[in-house]
Amino acid sequence: MSVLAMDNAAFRYKGEKYIFKDVSFSLEEGQILSIIGPNGSGKSTLLNCLAGLLKLDTGEITLEGKSIASLKAREIAKIIGYVPQNHSPAYGYTVHDFVVMGRAPHLGIFASPGGREYEIAWQALESIGITHLAGRPYTEISGGERQQATIARVIAQQPNIIMMDEPTSSLDYGNQMLIVKLIRKLASEGYAVIMTTHTPDHAIMLDDTVALMDRSGGLNVGSTEDIMNEDALKHVYRVNLKLVYVEQAGRTVCIPCMGRVVGRGE
Ligand code: ADP
Numbered sequence: 001m002s003v004l005a006m007d008n009a010a011f012r013y014k015g016e017k018y019i020f021k022d023v024s025f026s027l028e029e030g031q032i033l034s035i036i037g038p039n040g041s042g043k044s045t046l047l048n049c050l051a052g053l054l055k056l057d058t059g060e061i062t063l064e065g066k067s068i069a070s071l072k073a074r075e076i077a078k079i080i081g082y083v084p085q086n087h088s089p090a091y092g093y094t095v096h097d098f099v100v101m102g103r104a105p106h107l108g109i110f111a112s113p114g115g116r117e118y119e120i121a122w123q124a125l126e127s128i129g130i131t132h133l134a135g136r137p138y139t140e141i142s143g144g145e146r147q148q149a150t151i152a153r154v155i156a157q158q159p160n161i162i163m164m165d166e167p168t169s170s171l172d173y174g175n176q177m178l179i180v181k182l183i184r185k186l187a188s189e190g191y192a193v194i195m196t197t198h199t200p201d202h203a204i205m206l207d208d209t210v211a212l213m214d215r216s217g218g219l220n221v222g223s224t225e226d227i228m229n230e231d232a233l234k235h236v237y238r239v240n241l242k243l244v245y246v247e248q249a250g251r252t253v254c255i256p257c258m259g260r261v262v263g264r265g266e
C-alpha cells in the first residue's frame with residue numbers, strides 16, 4: 001500500500017483557473033517527490049493540498065489507504081510532518097524546546113510535554129547530528145541551523161511523510177547541499193519526502209520522482225529522467241538552458257545559457 005496517493009485530482013482557488021487537474025500519482029516509503037516549476041505555478045498550493053490544508057475540487061488524496069478528507073488534523077499530523085516555507089520565530093525557546101513542540105499531535109489537549117517527549121526530541125536532534133544546538137536559543141542560530149532544527153521538529157513528530165516548502169531557498173550553497181543530503185538520508189531511513197525547490201539541480205541530485213508544474217495548469221509527474229528534459233525545462237522557466245552530463249560531478253547538470261530567452265509572450 002502506498003503511503004500517499006493522489007487520484008484524478010484538480011484544484012483551483014475560487015473563481016480562478018485550475019492550478020492543476022487530472023493528476024494521479026502515488027508515493028511509497030523511502031520515495032522522494034521534488035516539486036519544481038516557476039514562481040506562481042502552484043508548488044505551495046499542491047503541497048498544501050497534499051497536506052490536507054486545502055481541499056481538492058475533484059479527486060481524492062489517500063494517506064495509508066484512508067481518504068484525507070475523513071481524517072482529523074491531529075490524525076493527519078501523525079502521518080505528515082510539514083515544514084512550511086516561513087516558520088515564525090519561536091521567541092524564548094531553546095532548540096530542544098522547539099523540537100519538543102513536534103510532539104504536540106501525540107499529547108492530550110491539556111498535557112504538557114514530559115521527560116519522554118524531551119527524550120524523543122533529543123533522539124531527533126541526534127539523528128541529524130545537531131545535539132550541540134539543543135541549549136541554544138532558537139532565535140540566535142543561523143538560517144541553515146534553523147532549517148535543520150525545523151526538520152528535527154518534524155522528525156520528533158514521528159510522521160511517515162515529511163513535506164517541505166522550499167527548504168533550501170534562503171540558504172547559502174553549503175547549507176543547501178546539507179539539506180539536499182539530509183533529504184536523501186531521511187528517504188533512506190524510510191520516510192517519504194515531498195519538497196518544492198527552485199533549483200532543478202536539486203531535483204537531479206535527489207534523482208527520484210519529479211512533479212514539474214507550469215503556469216497554465218500543466219503538471220507532469222514521473223522519473224527525473226522522463227520529466228526533466230531540456231525542452232520541458234525551457235518551456236516552464238522560459239529560459240534557454242542545457243542539461244549536460246559532467247563526468248567530474250558524476251551527474252547531469254542544468255546550466256542556464258545567457259542570451260536568448262525562449263517562449264516569451266506565450
Ligand atoms: P508557487 O508556490 O509555485 O510560487 P503558489 O502555489 O503560491 O505558487 O501559487 C499558485 C497561484 O495561485 C499563483 O497565481 C498565486 O497567486 C495563486 N494563489 C496562491 N494562494 C492563493 C489564494 N489563497 N487565493 C487565490 N489565489 C492564490
Ligand code: MG
Pocket residue numbers: 043044045165
Ligand atoms: Mg511557493
